Every structure is written in C-alpha cells, then in structure tokens.
Amino acid sequence: MTGRRLPSWRGIHIGIVTLGLVVGVAADALGDNNAPTRAVTFSKDIAPIFQAKCQVCHQPNSMAPMSLITYQEARPWARSIRERVSTRQMPPWHIDRSVGVQKFKNDMSLTDEQIDTIVRWVDGGAPMGDPKDLPPPKPLVTDNEWQAVKDGLGPPDLVIKSSEFIMPAEHQDVWYRPMSDIPITEPRWVKMVEIRPTRLKGRRTIHHSIAYLVLKDDPDAVNTLTSSGRSDPVDRDDLVNRRPQLMEWAIGKGYDLFRPGTGKLILPGEKISWDQHIHAVGEEIPSGSEIGLWFYPKGEEPKKRSYLVGFTGLRRRGFVDIPPNSIAHTEGFTALKENAIITNFQPHFHLRGKAMQVEAILPDGSHQIISYVGNFNFNWMTNYVYDDDAAPVFPKGTIIHVSAWYDNTAANKNNPDPEQWVGYGDRTVDEMAHAWMNVVYLNDEEYKALVEERKNKAAKLTNEQQQ
Amino acid sequence: VKALDRYAAPDADFVLVAAESHSGPGRAKRAKKTLLNESSALPGYRGQSAWLVYLCAAGALAGGLLVSAQQRLPSEPARQFGTSITGAFEGWFANPDGSRFFLVGYLNRNFAQAMDVPIGANNRIEPGGPDMGQPTHFLPGRQWGMFLVPVPKDFTAKDKLTWTLVANGQPTSIPFRLHPDYVVSPFRNVAAKNTPPVLRFEQRASSFQGPTANVANAIPRTIASGTLLPLTVWATDDATYSSGSNAPMRNPPPAVTLVWSKYRGPGQVTFDKTNPPFDKDTAGEDAAFSGKATTTARFSEPGEYMLHVTANDYSGNGGGGEVCCWTTAIVKVSVTGTATSTVRDAR
Numbered sequence: 111m112t113g114r115r116l117p118s119w120r121g122i123h124i125g126i127v128t129l130g131l132v133v134g135v136a137a138d139a140l141g142d143n144n145a146p147t148r149a150v151t152f153s154k155d156i157a158p159i160f161q162a163k164c165q166v167c168h169q170p171n172s173m174a175p176m177s178l179i180t181y182q183e184a185r186p187w188a189r190s191i192r193e194r195v196s197t198r199q200m201p202p203w204h205i206d207r208s209v210g211v212q213k214f215k216n217d218m219s220l221t222d223e224q225i226d227t228i229v230r231w232v233d234g235g236a237p238m239g240d241p242k243d244l245p246p247p248k249p250l251v252t253d254n255e256w257q258a259v260k261d262g263l264g265p266p267d268l269v270i271k272s273s274e275f276i277m278p279a280e281h282q283d284v285w286y287r288p289m290s291d292i293p294i295t296e297p298r299w300v301k302m303v304e305i306r307p308t309r310l311k312g313r314r315t316i317h318h319s320i321a322y323l324v325l326k327d328d329p330d331a332v333n334t335l336t337s338s339g340r341s342d343p344v345d346r347d348d349l350v351n352r353r354p355q356l357m358e359w360a361i362g363k364g365y366d367l368f369r370p371g372t373g374k375l376i377l378p379g380e381k382i383s384w385d386q387h388i389h390a391v392g393e394e395i396p397s398g399s400e401i402g403l404w405f406y407p408k409g410e411e412p413k414k415r416s417y418l419v420g421f422t423g424l425r426r427r428g429f430v431d432i433p434p435n436s437i438a439h440t441e442g443f444t445a446l447k448e449n450a451i452i453t454n455f456q457p458h459f460h461l462r463g464k465a466m467q468v469e470a471i472l473p474d475g476s477h478q479i480i481s482y483v484g485n486f487n488f489n490w491m492t493n494y495v496y497d498d499d500a501a502p503v504f505p506k507g508t509i510i511h512v513s514a515w516y517d518n519t520a521a522n523k524n525n526p527d528p529e530q531w532v533g534y535g536d537r538t539v540d541e542m543a544h545a546w547m548n549v550v551y552l553n554d555e556e557y558k559a560l561v562e563e564r565k566n567k568a569a570k571l572t573n574e575q576q577q
Numbered sequence: 578v579k580a581l582d583r584y585a586a587p588d589a590d591f592v593l594v595a596a597e598s599h600s601g602p603g604r605a606k607r608a609k610k611t612l613l614n615e616s617s618a619l620p621g622y623r624g625q626s627a628w629l630v631y632l633c634a635a636g637a638l639a640g641g642l643l644v645s646a647q648q649r650l651p652s653e654p655a656r657q658f659g660t661s662i663t664g665a666f667e668g669w670f671a672n673p674d675g676s677r678f679f680l681v682g683y684l685n686r687n688f689a690q691a692m693d694v695p696i697g698a699n700n701r702i703e704p705g706g707p708d709m710g711q712p713t714h715f716l717p718g719r720q721w722g723m724f725l726v727p728v729p730k731d732f733t734a735k736d737k738l739t740w741t742l743v744a745n746g747q748p749t750s751i752p753f754r755l756h757p758d759y760v761v762s763p764f765r766n767v768a769a770k771n772t773p774p775v776l777r778f779e780q781r782a783s784s785f786q787g788p789t790a791n792v793a794n795a796i797p798r799t800i801a802s803g804t805l806l807p808l809t810v811w812a813t814d815d816a817t818y819s820s821g822s823n824a825p826m827r828n829p830p831p832a833v834t835l836v837w838s839k840y841r842g843p844g845q846v847t848f849d850k851t852n853p854p855f856d857k858d859t860a861g862e863d864a865a866f867s868g869k870a871t872t873t874a875r876f877s878e879p880g881e882y883m884l885h886v887t888a889n890d891y892s893g894n895g896g897g898g899e900v901c902c903w904t905t906a907i908v909k910v911s912v913t914g915t916a917t918s919t920v921r922d923a924r
Contacts, residue, residue: 281762281767282668282760282900287823320822351825353824383824392757434750436649515651527754531665536897537898
C-alpha cells in the first residue's frame with residue numbers, strides 16, 4: 111500500500127488529550143474554576159457518585175453482578191461502566207429525558223455532569239488517586255432488600271409471602287398461582303406496595319409477579335372507568351368476583367407509591383392470589399414472591415382509590431406479528447370514561463421489547479405525549495413514579511394511546527433467536543405490550559380545581575422566572 | 578434470559594452475544610476466552626484491536642441479516658387475502674425415551690382466506706425434506722402447535738431445520754432449533770397441574786393426549802367417493818381451569834372444544850360441523866369431563882386426504898399463551914372411486 115499514512119487512533123487520542131490539556135491550562139489561566147484542570151480519580155470524584163447512585167445495588171450479596179464499593183472491585187469493570195452509563199443503560203432509568211413528564215419521585219439517573227465525570231475517569235486511565243480523598247463508606251444493605259428501604263422510605267408495615275416453586279434448571283416457563291391470607295383484623299388503606307422475590311436468586315427466574323386481591327365484598331375496588339373496546343355489562347356479583355391488581359411487579363421494578371390522599375383499601379378476609387411468571391435459567395432455583403404493604407396511619411385514611419391499569423399496546427387482544435430480523439410496531443387505544451390523573455408509567459414487554467410511548471389524545475383532538483422509553487431493557491422494567499405536581503391530568507373522553515416497538519434483530523442483546531417469527535404469548539420468547547399505570551379518578555369539580563391549581567402554579571413560576 | 582450470566586464477562590458481553598447469535602455457543606465461548614485473555618478493561622491494551630475486529634465482524638453479520646429480513650411495514654393492517662403465511666416455532670420437547678420433537682404452528686396472515694400450498698419449492702422443510710409432515714392446507718389466522726417434526730438423532734444445538742413457505746408469491750422462513758429458551762412442556766402444566774384432553778377415535782382404541790399430530794401416527798380411514806365419512810371423538814379431561822387472577826369463570830364454556838379442518842388433500846373437504854359439541858358420555862365417569870362429539874366429512878374428489886383435529890381444554894387456543902394444554906391428531910382418509918359430491922363450504 112502506498113500513499114500517505116493516516117494518523118492512528120492512538121495518535122489522535124494523544125492529540126485530543128494534549129489539546130485538552132492546553133485548553134485546560136489556558137482556561138485556568140483565565141480564571142475559569144469549572145475547567146477540568148486535574149485528573150479525575152476514583153477516590154475524589156467517582157466514589158461519591160457510586161455511593162449516591164450505584165452502590166445501593168452494586169455491593170456484595172446484592173442483586174448486581176459485581177460490587178462497586180472499592181477501587182479494586184470497580185477497576186476491572188471500568189470500560190463496561192463507561193459504556194453502560196454513557197448510553198444511560200445504568201443506572202436503569204431509561205425514560206427519554208427530552209419527552210413528556212420529566213419530574214419523578216424516584217429518579218435514580220445520573221446527571222450529565224456525573225456521566226461526564228465517569229467517562230473522563232475511564233478515558234484518563236481510571237486512576238485511583240489518593241485514598242485519603244475517599245468518602246466515608248456507607249453502610250451495606252442486606253441482600254434482596256426492599257427498594258423502598260434503599261430509597262429511605264422505611265420498612266413495610268406488613269409482609270405477605272407466597273409459597274415457593276422450585277424451578278427446574280431447564281423447563282418451559284411456568285405460571286405459579288398460589289393463594290395467601292392477609293392477616294388484618296380491620297380495614298387498612300395502603301399508601302405504598304412493593305413485591306420482591308422471596309430469595310435473591312429468584313430475581314433471576316421470576317419475570318413478573320402480580321398480587322391480585324381476592325375481594326370479599328368491595329366492588330368499588332374494581333376499575334370500571336377505562337375501556338379498550340366493547341365492555342360487557344357488569345353487575346355487583348361480577349365485580350366482587352373480579353380480582354383487581356394490588357400490584358404488578360416485573361424484573362427490575364421497585365415499588366408503587368400512591369399519590370398523597372389516594373391508596374388501596376384492604377378488608378379483613380380478603381386474600382392475595384399470586385400470578386408468578388417463572389423462567390428457567392440453567393440452574394434449579396426455588397423462589398416465591400412477597401409483598402410489602404405500607405399503611406396509612408389510622409385517622410389519616412385517604413378518600414380516593416388508586417387503580418392499577420394495564421393500558422394495552424395492541425389493537426387486537428392477544429395478537430402480535432413480529433417477522434424475523436425486523437423492527438415491528440403495535441399500538442393500542444384505551445378511553446378514559448372519567449377525568450383522571452396518571453401517577454406513574456411502567457412499560458411491560460418481553461425479550462423483543464424496544465420502546466414504548468404513551469400519549470393522550472384529548473377530546474378536542476389535540477395530543478400530548480406523556481412518556482417515552484426509547485431504549486427499553488427487558489431486565490429492567492423500571493417504574494417511573496411521577497412527581498405529584500407533574501402527574502398528568504386529563505378530562506373524561508381522553509384516549510390513552512400506547513405505541514410499542516419491538517426489536518427482533520441481532521442488535522437486541524436479549525433476543526434469543528432473531529430468525530424466529532414472534533407472536534403473542536405469555537412466555538418470555540413470545541411478546542406482549544402494555545403500560546402499567548396507576549390512575550386516580552376525579553369528578554368534574556375536582557378536575558376543574560386541579561387544573562386551575564396547576565395553571566396558577568405555572569403562572570407563578572413564570573412570574574418568578576421573569577423577575 | 579440469563580442476564581447475570583451475560584454480565585459475567587467484563588467488557589466483552591456485546592461481542593459475546595453477537596458471537597452467540599451468529600456462530601453458536603461454542604464459538605462464542607472461544608471468542609469470550611480470547612477476549613478475556615487478550616483484553617484488559619481499558620483502551621490501549623493489546624485486546625483493543627481484537628475487540629474492534631469482533632465488533633466489525635458482528636456488525637457485518639447483522640447487516641447481512643437485516644438485508645434478508647422478510648419485509649413487511651410496521652403496523653400494516655390485517656389483510657383478508659393476498660398476503661403471506663409464516664411458520665410459528667412453538668418450541669421443542671424431549672420424550673422419556675430420549676427422542677425429541679419440534680412443535681410447530683403457523684400464522685396465515687390472510688384472515689379470510691384458507692390456502693393450499695403443496696409440498697415442494699413453496700412449502701418445504703430443509704434439510705431432510707421438503708416433506709416433513711407439515712400441512713398443505715392453511716386455515717386463516719394463528720394456528721397453534723398443529724404438528725410435530727421429529728428431531729433427527731444426530732441433531733445438535735448448533736443445527737437447524739428451516740421451514741420455507743411461499744404464499745401469494747411472498748416467501749417466509751423460520752428455523753427450528755434446540756434452543757433452551759424454547760423448551761416446551763405441552764403434556765403437563767406443572768404449576769396449574771393441568772393436562773391436555775384425552776381423545777379416542779374408537780371407544781376402546783388407543784388414545785391421544787397432547788399436541789401429537791404427526792403423519793406417522795395418523796388414524797387410517799377409507800371411504801368411497803360421494804359418501805359421508807362419520808367422525809366421532811370420545812374425550813375426557815381433568816377440567817382444570819387456571820388464569821392469571823384465577824378468578825372464577827363467569828360463563829364457563831364446555832371443558833373441551835373441538836376444531837376439525839382439512840390438513841392435506843387434493844380436493845375440498847366439507848364438515849357437517851367444524852366445531853361439533855360434546856354430548857355427555859358415561860364411559861369416562863372417572864374424569865371430570867367425559868363427552869362424545871360427532872361430525873361428518875365430505876370430500877370433493879377422490880384421493881389421499883389428511884384431516885386435523887384440535888381439542889382445547891379450558892386453557893384455550895395455544896393454552897392461553899402458556900403452550901399447554903391441547904391435543905391434536907390426524908386422520909388419514911383414502912377416498913376411492915369418482916367424484917360425485919357437491920361441496921358447500923371448504924375449510
């Protein structure tokens with residue numbers, strides 16, 4: 111080969127670093143205190159970020175595959191860490207930051223500045239720095255800890271366990287449906303719920319776990335105010351025989367924290383009927399599920415119910431058609447028959463899930479995007495809990511439009527076989543799509559008052575920003 | 578999904594998965610070993626060039642696959658006719674004797690058009706085919722687990738069979754593989770303790786249970802052209818019901834429902850009832866459900882036919898998405914003589 115030789119990547123890299131140093135020195139000389147004038151080190155810069163955003167999972171005996179407590183533990187994974195955080199796969203907060211609702215109660219994501227710091231640390235050789243700069247260590251959590259405890263919300267008031275199922279090393283998916291009593295002697299309102307596998311290893315096998323409430327005599331617990339097609343007429347007996355979801359948990363999800371003044375009512379004598387979808391992983395693993403319940407204090411009972419609704423992403427119930435080696439799309443429409451606040455968003459797919467958008471089509475024909483997750487990860491069905499002031503409110507007659515995209519190509523790292531056609535089904539190798547969202551209904555007066563309150567807050571904020 | 582396993586290789590998991598997808602697990606393991614030996618966690622080490630080579634190779638392979646994708650626009654409307662049929666690989670299972678079967682269904686995207694696609698270039702399973710017992714008559718819509726394909730003894734996890742279908746000029750193809758994520762248990766839902774209906778085609782004859790439809794175990798019948806073939810099925814079932822919430826059924830359907838259809842044959846087949854209801858049968862008193870269902874079949878012309886029957890229990894089509902519990906069987910019919918009958922409604 112003849113001709114001029116192109117500069118090597120290494121040469122370019124050195125050039126960029128040199129340029130950066132020159133600019134840094136120049137900036138420092140000009141008195142810019144924000145300029146990166148020193149090397150980023152684990153001890154001084156990275157450990158505080160890991161403590162704040164990563165170590166809650168990445169510690170010994172926790173669900174994460176590696177600990178990020180010490181430099182020696184973190185250093186071998188430096189390049190993976192760079193890739194995961196710069197693509198925002200980790201921490202598992204995959205909602206698009208440029209679309210829809212942007213204020214959340216449980217935002218675990220890194221700031222742009224934190225990501226930039228981690229990237230510069232890795233690119234700079236991932237040095238440890240001076241151990242004296244390390245922050246004091248944070249206490250370790252126990253394994254398989256409640257996410258709510260990790261987030262500082264305290265332990266549950268009541269924990270109800272299911273029996274366990276021993277999943278063979280190799281077996282088709284199983285749906286395990288035992289029943290559990292709820293040991294209460296008086297009605298209790300629940301303000302927060304969380305489900306977790308009974309064992310840490312169960313986090314590898316249990317894809318989802320739903321706690322259905324077996325009602326005794328409480329038809330108001332059943333959601334009847336959304337519709338995604340023809341609805342059968344219902345009577346009281348029918349409603350009581352239905353089983354509303356107390357909570358849906360899927361791999362990677364945390365808790366459902368209900369909006370203040372709203373919750374779920376549990377009556378003595380009611381039971382939990384579990385639906386646990388278990389997937390074999392090449393090792394025999396026994397596990398069940400348990401649900402933690404956080405109660406409202408007596409005397410502070412809420413006046414409103416929160417209903418968990420799976421807004422469909424399919425036009426035809428039970429049907430998807432995903433050709434091999436393709437990106438596919440489905441969509442579903444659900445009408446709100448009453449004014450409603452939507453308090454969270456949790457996209458649900460199986461292995462080919464890629465992206466989900468939820469938008470509202472208002473009665474006047476206008477539309478508003480609520481949320482969009484563009485890089486869904488099957489292993490992290492994160493629940494995005496909207497901030498109270500940001501939770502969107504819609505008038506009755508609004509259509510909730512769920513768009514779902516699937517990646518059945520080799521580019522999808524979770525895809526077991528991109529050459530397969532994929533249809534609807536309950537197995538992880540089949541597909542489905544819906545958005546789990548908690549809904550609180552408002553009468554016309556409450557709706558108008560809330561809309562007015564939001565307008566006044568927005569106007570006040572605008573005024574403050576202009577002053 | 579072995580998510581944690583895929584985390585186990587520091588800084589190599591993208592390459593590892595790409596290699597698994599295109600080269601089989603053995604080669605992927607070798608790639609992983611190479612990477613772990615050669616690479617360190619940071620750029621500038623010896624492994625960086627190897628990493629780039631694998632990355633480029635994976636990209637090139639992915640590109641090739643995308644080019645060969647079976648082209649359909651996302652969210653195309655469901656068509657009544659004029660479009661494709663695709664095979665649907667439900668999975669595979671092993672028998673107690675060590676033999677293994679692929680369980681296969683299909684989706685006929687022509688939702689108002691049953692189609693005949695003869696065995697040959699347009700309906701072939703290779704290698705080893707083209708005829709490996711697949712249907713030539715395709716009902717509209719999704720048909721779950723219609724037939725079994727025996728897995729050759731020397732078949733390994735790296736091997737595959739490919740079913741190619743060309744309908745209305747539009748080709749599709751899918752592989753059958755022994756992938757661990759596609760293991761199915763169609764004879765017993767271990768958690769719900771449900772089993773498929775047991776079918777008999779004569780009262781004291783041997784029974785069928787599970788999706789065992791296979792031309793090798795077809796039930797033989799002979800009939801003269803122009804006459805009706807009586808088809809009687811005796812069924813028993815445990816009448817086990819399970820759903821996500823396990824809420825009681827509002828209006829329970831019959832515990833077992835039948836679907837008769839043409840599977841193969843030169844002419845049209847008309848059933849008196851494609852979904853004959855069951856009458857209570859006292860012969861199977863020990864079972865929670867015991868019934869007898871009868872229909873007749875008329876053939877438009879002489880020849881060799883195969884009829885297919887699916888018996889669903891409470892779990893419904895495709896076991897309600899859980900791939901258990903239904904039973905299938907094939908009746909092989911020799912229709913002799915000359916054509917005399919009139920066909921009203923072919924399925």
